[in-house]
Structure formats: C-alpha cells, structure tokens
Amino acid sequence: MAKTKGIVIGCLVFPLILIVAFVIGFYAFAKDVTSAKKIADNSWLVLNPTGMLADYSEVRNANIFDYRQSSVEDICAKIRAAATDSRIRGMVIRPRMLEISYAGISEIAAAMTEFRKSGKPVYAQGDMIFQKDYLLMTMADKIYMEPSASAEISLEGVNAQITFYKELFDKIGVKVHVLQSGAFKGAGEPYSQTSLKPGTLANYRQALGSRYELIIRDIAARRKLSPEDVKDILEQRADYFISSAQAQKFGLVDSLLSRDAFENSFGISEKKSVAIADYEVKQSIVPTGDRVAVVYLSGNIMPGYTPSMGTEASISAQKVEKIIQEIRADKAVKAVVVRINSGGGSALESELIYQKLKSLQQTYPVVVSMGGVAASGGYYISSASNYIIADEYTITGSIGVIMMIPDGEGLGRKIGVRNQNISFGKYAGAFDLFSKPDPEFLNSLQRNSTAVYTEFKARVADNRKYTDAEIEAIAQGQIWSAADAKTNRLIDEIGGLNSAIAKAASLAKIKDYQTVNFPEPISLWDAIRKSGSWSRALSSMKKINILTPAQIQEYIDHSIITNEWLYMMPFKMD
Structure with missing residues (x-):
C-alpha cells in the first residue's frame, strides 16, 4: 500500500515539475529577449557583484526572475567596454559579501586600470564590508562608508581551515587507510590524523604567508599606507569589526557618507545608473581575422560533463574533447590559452585531459593562465603547454598522489553488520x-x-x-606560491590572462587578432539538464529514509573520495 501511494504521489509530482521547469524556461527566454535596459546619457556603471563569482559562466544569459549571475570574464569585458562608452560617466563600486578567487580580483583590477585611463571617476561606497569586498573597493579613487555605528569592515587576513575526522571515525568504528606518494601530500591527513604533520604545516604556512603579504601590499599601495600600518590593522586592532570612524582614522576609507548623501553628491539616481549585470556590451557584427581561443577550465577534475552555472563546476576529458573539437572547427583560431582554476581530482581523468591538451599542442601553441589555484591535477594538466603564466596570487604545485581506503569493520560490529565473502581470486572483494x-x-x-x-x-x-633530482626536490606534494613556483621553474612568468593571450599570439606569430571564449555558453535549460540536477531530484524522491549497509557504504563513498587515485589539494584555497 505504501509503495502504491508513493507511485501515485510520484505520478502527480512529476508533471508538476515539468510544468514548473517549462514556466521557468519560458520566462527566462522571454527575459533574454526583452530585458535590455536603455542607458541614459551621463550614467554611472554600478559594479555590485554579490555572492559567488566564478571565472567564467557557461550559461548564456542566465537571468531569471530579474536575477543574473555574472562572472569575472563578463565583468572585465563590461568594464573595458564602459571605458569608451560615451553614455557612461563613471563607475560606482558597491560589492556585497563577494566570494571570488584572489586571482579573479587581479583580473578585475587589470580591467579597472584600463577603465581609469579613460579619465572617468571611480568611487566606492559601502556599509557592511568584508575582505574581498574591500579589496575590490580599494580600486576606486575614493572610498565612502556609511557613518552608522552598525556599519563595519571585516579584514581577517588569510586562513585555511582543515577539519580533521579521525576522532569521529574512531568513535563510529571507521578507519581510513591513506596510501600516498609525496611526503607533503596532505589531502589524506584529515582522515588519518588529528593535525597536520610538521612538514606539511610548514609548507602550507609558507605558501599562505606569501598570499598574506600580497594582500598587505595591495591594500597599502592602493590606499597609500605603509605595509607596516596595514599589518598592524590586521594583527593589532582591538576589535574584530572595524567601525566606520576607525576605518577613516586608519586610512581605510576617505569619508563617511550615507548612501543617499553619497548618491546626491555625485548625481547618481536610478535613471542615471546601470547595474553591471544589466549593462550590455555591444558585439562586433562578424569577428574577422585571426583568433586566440580562451578555454576556461574550473573546478574538480572528474569524469562526466557538468556545465558551470555561475559556480566552479568540474573538468573532464569529455568536456575538454568537446571544446577541442569546436576549436579545430574554427579555422580562424591560431593559438590557445587555457585558463585553469582547479585543485585537482581524479588522477586518471587528469592523464586523459593531459593527453588531449598535448594533442592540441601539436596544432596550436598552448599557453596556460593559472587562476587562484592550479595545483595537483590542476598542475598536471597545466604542464601540457608551451608556456605557463600564473597570477601572483596563484597557489600551484602539489605534485603527489593519494588514495584513501575506508575500513568499516569496527562500524559493522557497532551496528551489527558482518560480511562473509565467498571469493575466487586473490583480490576478490578487496574493497569491501x-x-x-x-x-x-x-x-x-x-x-x-x-x-x-x-x-x-x-x-x-x-x-x-x-632532472630526476630536480623534480623530486619540488614535488613530494609541496604547494608553492607563484613567486616560488617561478623560482622553481614550475611556471614561466607571473601575470594575468591578458599576458597569456599576448604570449599565445606571439608564439603563433599573429598581431591583429580577436579572442573567442570556450566552452561556448549554453541555455539555462540545457545547463540544468546536463548538470544532472534533474535526474538527482527525481531519484531523491524515490529514496526511503532507512539506512542499509549498502546506503552506508554509498554515503561514505560520496562523502570522501575513496578507492581511486587522486591528484588533489587537501583543502579549498579560495
């Protein structure tokens, strides 16, 4: 009876899901057609990103119910276009709880440098300002802050939090066997230890310390403060939140003005402003001449094709193969830049992607541009290139491998589960x-x-x-800052995406060229379909909330990547 009831409910819910999906798809399409905003002369471009901001969005015009998800690539293109747009008077920076890689901030900074060459003013104004919000705001000519006592700045510095599960696993009777090569390959340590090994900790502190010094340098340079003063603010201030009055005293902001007063001072109104998401860049009619292909690969390296819907998705050999086919079909492409932002993942998938990029390298010069992280499997695939350029905030290296094997014999005894294997073959049932x-x-x-x-x-x-000795010295799972990676010859140059594009063009011996981005954006509906969200939603409706031994094993397998060789970072850096 219960099963029949579940089937009836499923039959009713499934058509409802289809109807909702159709309405959402139709509404999104209608918005795409009609949502272009008319921009008045003498308008302000408002740079107001919020939440997660990925390097690149693989979704075309992903706006629904008046919401659009931008990307670093999209924002940079719009900033550069606004520099020569006679309708745009200047720019206002107003981020909110921004989540972006530090390399992404560097890319926006490069675009802002070009914008400011136009002579147009750039102002920033905010109230609750977090660290990455503030780093973006420091690119303004002046920073204004809400004078209220509840308006605050939060500057934390750099932190990498690693959660250790060994004691939890001990309590429930699970042991994780970590098999690794590379003395500093710490990805398995959270499951087998209660703290990092001294060598691993020292290596991480060195790389993260370099990033910390870069943040201090950038704030100091943009705010015309000494690095020592910025370091004191980060390390010696009494309170976590920096009040508006303290921020002005420290030199972090220029003036205290409410939002209304700020907008009135500069003639910023709803009619005379356009949000960055609503600002449409005029496209050239038909691109002509030579092209440099810019390929964005972000997320974990794993099998399957999952499009990025404004967040870092995944990188797979299947995805890379599809992109390569599209590049080869475009006869105007003469060089390729691969923008990589990944902490790695599957060792086998990394090798398959490596082979595909090496094949591409036989036809085109391939230059890698590293984002916030290009480590472990991310570095593996980066090495299949003619030249590597890393952002100064990049963390790279982590040349090593691990596999984790869960041992749930103790858990089985606690919950009354015991397996008896009837096996033929030396290793039959080995992963039980x-x-x-x-x-x-x-x-x-x-x-x-x-x-x-x-x-x-x-x-x-x-x-x-x-040489063998040289690679062993810089491998062992060690991570490196961009500066140290250049010293160790893991990369060739420190710079941004534009530097990589210029290098690729130089290697291809072309001077007059345009860029074209890959993967080519797809519709929101196609992204949902290809991501597997639809099938997962349907399958979850069928599950019964009773834990069986098979479900326990499935849960552990999906919570921890086990029984597979991994080129993987131990924690998320950005």
Missing part, C-alpha cells in the same frame, strides 16, 4: 567496506601509488625539462 583490508592488498596499492606518482613526475619533468 565492512571487512578489514588485507595487508598484502594495502602493500599492493602502495606500489601502485609509487607508479602513479612516478608518472606524474615524468610528465612534469618532460614538459618543464627537470
């Missing part, structure tokens, strides 16, 4: 969650780990021209 792994099986995997690690080092050594 509720049985203790055989030592010979673990030794075998450790030998495999060495082989996978050797392949990683060989790929890098071959492309970057290292």
Whole structure:
C-alpha cells in the first residue's frame, strides 16, 4: 500500500515539475529577449557583484526572475567596454559579501586600470564590508562608508581551515587507510590524523604567508599606507569589526557618507545608473581575422560533463574533447590559452585531459593562465603547454598522489553488520567496506601509488625539462606560491590572462587578432539538464529514509573520495 501511494504521489509530482521547469524556461527566454535596459546619457556603471563569482559562466544569459549571475570574464569585458562608452560617466563600486578567487580580483583590477585611463571617476561606497569586498573597493579613487555605528569592515587576513575526522571515525568504528606518494601530500591527513604533520604545516604556512603579504601590499599601495600600518590593522586592532570612524582614522576609507548623501553628491539616481549585470556590451557584427581561443577550465577534475552555472563546476576529458573539437572547427583560431582554476581530482581523468591538451599542442601553441589555484591535477594538466603564466596570487604545485581506503569493520560490529565473502581470486572483494583490508592488498596499492606518482613526475619533468633530482626536490606534494613556483621553474612568468593571450599570439606569430571564449555558453535549460540536477531530484524522491549497509557504504563513498587515485589539494584555497 505504501509503495502504491508513493507511485501515485510520484505520478502527480512529476508533471508538476515539468510544468514548473517549462514556466521557468519560458520566462527566462522571454527575459533574454526583452530585458535590455536603455542607458541614459551621463550614467554611472554600478559594479555590485554579490555572492559567488566564478571565472567564467557557461550559461548564456542566465537571468531569471530579474536575477543574473555574472562572472569575472563578463565583468572585465563590461568594464573595458564602459571605458569608451560615451553614455557612461563613471563607475560606482558597491560589492556585497563577494566570494571570488584572489586571482579573479587581479583580473578585475587589470580591467579597472584600463577603465581609469579613460579619465572617468571611480568611487566606492559601502556599509557592511568584508575582505574581498574591500579589496575590490580599494580600486576606486575614493572610498565612502556609511557613518552608522552598525556599519563595519571585516579584514581577517588569510586562513585555511582543515577539519580533521579521525576522532569521529574512531568513535563510529571507521578507519581510513591513506596510501600516498609525496611526503607533503596532505589531502589524506584529515582522515588519518588529528593535525597536520610538521612538514606539511610548514609548507602550507609558507605558501599562505606569501598570499598574506600580497594582500598587505595591495591594500597599502592602493590606499597609500605603509605595509607596516596595514599589518598592524590586521594583527593589532582591538576589535574584530572595524567601525566606520576607525576605518577613516586608519586610512581605510576617505569619508563617511550615507548612501543617499553619497548618491546626491555625485548625481547618481536610478535613471542615471546601470547595474553591471544589466549593462550590455555591444558585439562586433562578424569577428574577422585571426583568433586566440580562451578555454576556461574550473573546478574538480572528474569524469562526466557538468556545465558551470555561475559556480566552479568540474573538468573532464569529455568536456575538454568537446571544446577541442569546436576549436579545430574554427579555422580562424591560431593559438590557445587555457585558463585553469582547479585543485585537482581524479588522477586518471587528469592523464586523459593531459593527453588531449598535448594533442592540441601539436596544432596550436598552448599557453596556460593559472587562476587562484592550479595545483595537483590542476598542475598536471597545466604542464601540457608551451608556456605557463600564473597570477601572483596563484597557489600551484602539489605534485603527489593519494588514495584513501575506508575500513568499516569496527562500524559493522557497532551496528551489527558482518560480511562473509565467498571469493575466487586473490583480490576478490578487496574493497569491501565492512571487512578489514588485507595487508598484502594495502602493500599492493602502495606500489601502485609509487607508479602513479612516478608518472606524474615524468610528465612534469618532460614538459618543464627537470632532472630526476630536480623534480623530486619540488614535488613530494609541496604547494608553492607563484613567486616560488617561478623560482622553481614550475611556471614561466607571473601575470594575468591578458599576458597569456599576448604570449599565445606571439608564439603563433599573429598581431591583429580577436579572442573567442570556450566552452561556448549554453541555455539555462540545457545547463540544468546536463548538470544532472534533474535526474538527482527525481531519484531523491524515490529514496526511503532507512539506512542499509549498502546506503552506508554509498554515503561514505560520496562523502570522501575513496578507492581511486587522486591528484588533489587537501583543502579549498579560495
């Protein structure tokens, strides 16, 4: 009876989901057609990003119910277009709880430098201002802040939080066997230890410390403060929140003005302003001449094709192959820039992507532009290039490999589950969650780990021209700041995306060119369909909330990436 009831409910809900999806798709299409905003002369462009801001959005005109998700690429293109747009008088920066990579902030800073060359003013105004909001606001000529006592700035510095699960696993009877090659490859340490190993901690502190010094330098330079004064603000101030009065005293802001007073002072009104999301860049009729393809690859490296819907999605060989086919079909493309922002993932998928990029390199010069993180598998695929340029905030390296094998024998005893395997073959049933792994099986995997690690080092050594001793010294799972990576020859140059594009054009020996972005944006509906969100929503309707041993194993397998070789960072940097 209960099963029949579930089927009836499912039959009723499924058509409803289809109707809602159709309405959403139709509304989004209608908005795309009619939403272009008329811009009055002498208007202000309002740079007001909020929430997650990815490098690139693979969704075309993803605006629905008056909401649009921008990207760093989209914002930079609009800022550059506004510099020569006679309708735009100046710019107002007003971010809110911005989540963006530090390399993304660098890209916006480069676009802002071009905008300011136009002579148009740039002002910033805010009330509750967080660190990345503030870094964006420091690009303004002047910063204004709400004078209220409840208006505050939060500057934290740099932090990487690593959560350790070993004691929790001990309590529930789960042990994680971490098989790794690379003494500093710390991705498995949260599951097997209660704190980082001293060598791993020292390596992370060095890389994160470099990023901290860059933040201090940038705030000091843009606000005309000494680095020592900025460091004192970050480390010596009494209170977590910096009040508006303190912010003015410290030199973090120029004046205290409410939003209304600020807008009245500069003639900013609803009719005389346009939000960055509503500002449409005029496209050239038909691009002619040579092209440099700019390929955006962001997110974890894993099988399958998941489009980015304004957030970092995933990178797969399937996705890269589709992009390469599109590039080869465009006969105007003469060079390729690959913008990589990834902490890695599947070792096998990294190798498959590497092979595809090496194949592309046979036809075109390939230049890599590194985003906030291009480490582990992210560095693996970066090495398949003619030249590597990293943003100064980039964290890279992490050349090493791990696999984690969960041992749930103790958990099985606690919940009354015990497996008896009837096996034929030496390693049959070796990955059984509720049985203790055989030592010979673990030794075998450790030998495999060495082989996978050797392949990683060989790929890098071959492309970057290292000796065995040289690659071993910079590998071992160590992460590096961009400056240290350049010293160690892991990268060729420190710079932004425009530098990479110029280098690619130079290698292709072309001077008059345009850029074209890949993957080509798709519709919102196609993005939802390809992301698998639809099928996951439907399958979740069928699940019964009773935990079986199979469901426990499935939960552990999806919570921790197990039973697979990984080129992966231990934590998310940006």
